Amino acid sequence: MDSSLTPPENLWYPYVQMKNRPEYPEIVRAEGCILFTRDGRELIDVISSWWSVIHGYNHPALNKVLVDQANRFSHVMLGGLTHQPAQLLAAKLAEICPGDLNHVFFSDSGSVAVEVAVKMAIQFHRNQGNSEKRRIISLSGAYHGDTFKTMELGDDSDFTGAFSHVLPDTVRVNVPKGGYNAEEADLKSPIAELQDTVVRHHPQTAALIVEPILQCAGGFRIYSPAYLDAAREICDRHNVLLIYDEVATGFGRTGRLFAANHANAVPDIMVIGKALTAGYLGHAATIASNKVYRAFLSNESSKALMHGPTYMGNPLACAVAFEGIRLFQEENYLEKINHIHQLIVQEFEKICSEKIVEKRAIGGMGVIEVKSSATLSNFRSFAIERGVWIRPFASYLYVMPAYVISDEQLLKILRVMREFFD
Ligand SMILES: *Cc1c(COP(=O)(O)O)cnc(C)c1O
Numbered sequence: 001m002d003s004s005l006t007p008p009e010n011l012w013y014p015y016v017q018m019k020n021r022p023e024y025p026e027i028v029r030a031e032g033c034i035l036f037t038r039d040g041r042e043l044i045d046v047i048s049s050w051w052s053v054i055h056g057y058n059h060p061a062l063n064k065v066l067v068d069q070a071n072r073f074s075h076v077m078l079g080g081l082t083h084q085p086a087q088l089l090a091a092k093l094a095e096i097c098p099g100d101l102n103h104v105f106f107s108d109s110g111s112v113a114v115e116v117a118v119k120m121a122i123q124f125h126r127n128q129g130n131s132e133k134r135r136i137i138s139l140s141g142a143y144h145g146d147t148f149k150t151m152e153l154g155d156d157s158d159f160t161g162a163f164s165h166v167l168p169d170t171v172r173v174n175v176p177k178g179g180y181n182a183e184e185a186d187l188k189s190p191i192a193e194l195q196d197t198v199v200r201h202h203p204q205t206a207a208l209i210v211e212p213i214l215q216c217a218g219g220f221r222i223y224s225p226a227y228l229d230a231a232r233e234i235c236d237r238h239n240v241l242l243i244y245d246e247v248a249t250g251f252g253r254t255g256r257l258f259a260a261n262h263a264n265a266v267p268d269i270m271v272i273g274k275a276l277t278a279g280y281l282g283h284a285a286t287i288a289s290n291k292v293y294r295a296f297l298s299n300e301s302s303k304a305l306m307h308g309p310t311y312m313g314n315p316l317a318c319a320v321a322f323e324g325i326r327l328f329q330e331e332n333y334l335e336k337i338n339h340i341h342q343l344i345v346q347e348f349e350k351i352c353s354e355k356i357v358e359k360r361a362i363g364g365m366g367v368i369e370v371k372s373s374a375t376l377s378n379f380r381s382f383a384i385e386r387g388v389w390i391r392p393f394a395s396y397l398y399v400m401p402a403y404v405i406s407d408e409q410l411l412k413i414l415r416v417m418r419e420f421f422d
Pocket of ligand 1: 143216249273
């Protein structure tokens, strides 16, 4: 075969113009935070494969439970059958989630789990005779997934631009500025805006959805826990449910087990995904409070939740997730994350450039926002040449490493970032 021929592109990659996409490194093995490529390179991974691989690659304990479960059975449907891996994981999640978030509905991806949360919220009201309450309020800069309803709730034209003509208008409020430690003055106007919006729309509104504390794909913005407490009060006053999308923030990314743990407020519904299964299998969960769950209990079968992904509660996924939570707790990951945070903050101090708008960090996430996305266009190859895998997007250069990353690896990554701006 003529090796100069471009192979046919059978594989359609995400978020990229296929006509001129760059050559991608081919991964043949991965271990801890290292990706090994076909052409013999070793890359330190700082993105943990879209923030999911929090325990690092090829983790022996996770491999073991996966194989053990595969040797028993790899899947049975939850429609009419049950199994221990799903039961145990549901009980574990109920135990570690805040407040009375006790009722766990599994699905196969974060987007679908957000869809389920929205369906739950709408049917919660309908089951009580409130079919008018069917709108969802969301935040500016939000990202909730790539399916239709989640695109509608999101606010990032990079993801939704091609569909703007089919997406209905949504009610959106501005996410607060001022970061984690925002002053009262910074919070006054966004809280007032939320209050006004809810007062105006509550007869038609089922829920408010937020990514608590840290918005990820929409722009890596950090906001104050006080906003969540205010949102909780406002929602309660007007019979609007509060949904937390913790698909990105769950499992330590903000320095607490869940971002919800930064505030007193407890949501009515919480969505988790990504790190839940540590990069082994796609899985997610929508977790409802007692109040939400009770609204589905009835003698009428029409009040049951009508959703059921084929792979929901997949035993392999549940077994890995359960073991992942055990590791997280037993190996005191929150301490590791705190240490990662210190290093990010310390090294970010040394990165200076007039091209930078802001440097932000919380828990195991650090981001450098630049004025123009063009600044970062060469970063990917610059980093690969130096043995680092970072994928900046738009005007954000971010790190979200696995929590098992070594100091040496993390410092190298941060040094490469500094060299780039120097
Ligand atoms: C990634 C993400 C989703 C979508 O999850 P998928 O598993 O990619 O469908 C939803 N919400 C947030 C906050 C996310 O970061």
